[in-house]
Amino acid sequence: MAVYKDGDTGTWRVLYRFTNWKGERKQTQKRGFATKREAQAWEREAMLKQESRLDMTFESFFELYEADKKKRVKENTWDSKSHVIRTKILPYFGERKIESIEAKDVIAWQNELLEYKDAQGKGYSPTYLKTIHSQLSAIFNHAVRFYHLRSNPAQLAGTMGAEDYKEMRFWTKEEYLKFADVMMDKPQSYYAFELLYWCGIRMGELLALTAKDFDFEKCTVTINKSYQRLKGRDVITSPKTPKSNRTIKMPKFLCEEMQDYIGMMYRAKPNDRLFLITKSYLHHEMDRGAKVSGVKRIRVHDLRHSHVSLLVEMGFSALAIAERVGHESIEITYRYAHLFPTKQTEMADKLDAERMSGSQGIF
Secondary structure: OEEEEOOOOOOEEEEEEEEOOOOOEEEEEEEEEOOHHHHHHHHHHHHHHHHOOOOOEHHHHHHHHHHHHHHHOOHHHHHHHHHHHHHHHHHHHOOOEHHHOOHHHHHHHHHHHHHOOOOOOOOOOHHHHHHHHHHHHHHHHHHHHHHOOOOOHHHHHOOOOOOOOOOOOOOOHHHHHHHHHHHOOOHHHHHHHHHHHHHOOOHHHHHOOEHHHEEOOOOEEEEOOEEEEEOOEEEEEOOOOHHHOEEEEOOHHHHHHHHHHHHHOOOOOOOOEOOOOOHHHHHHHHHHHHHHHOOOOOOOOHHHHHHHHHHHHOOOOHHHHHHHHOOOHHHHHHHOHHHOOOOHHHHHHHHHHHHHHHHOOOO
């Protein structure tokens, strides 16, 4: 590396030569430093990153972490992570040498966040505090696993906050039908909620649907993508998890309804999105429908819970339900265990009968 003064601008630049991961010699430069000291500081940090030496600053290590991780997660996921890191972690740890950060420093940082109050005197929620700490710990874990940091000080300090318990609310079939009845004044809203309730799909999956995803001969809808609105752009990604890629069999009445809906759309092409609405729109429509129909207000996502609870009531197994909604069967069992009818008495009776049948012929 070398530091030079740009005669035309009076600023400083760094000429940086390095060997990339393919073993190729490369050269780049960074311009616009106001002073030679700033240019030399940047040069020193760049060398530390290239050599993966942990006497670099936490901010420099974050740049390595970003390069390693950003392309491995969805854009919206990285945006959320990056916002937490840049607003809650870098302002505190950014200029510290990463290898010098200790558990006591993490505890001091936690205490600042725990003491924070906004203009209304409200602090961060326990869930948000846990999310912030988890992200800090993830960065240190990355340094431990791949860059030879001795230990994770965030793990030694212990977590803060707690997982927020969200009450699982759902509509009975009768409540949903009351709601759906008042939605019929807006076809787009009505058909969107029909798919959410009777198929148990997620909002992002709904908003990504195209005519091509429906097979009306087989009465199926294929879920293989999700819609997000990011920084003013429409972004189509893969579904939430690999298990979320699935084909759902629709009840016959819903199949007919969706044929009617697509038929109503003017010159809809196979790859055009069918629901050009926002998540905010669906929330507002839930408010309107619940108020007019008189049913309790639940979240849009609770329609997914409502679908699962209906299937449980109808007697379907956790495995069958999991395949339909794109979950692991163990997750269905864990999250909805309280809805499944107890089998303990039946098990005990069968074990009793089994034991008695084995006793015949003795004596």
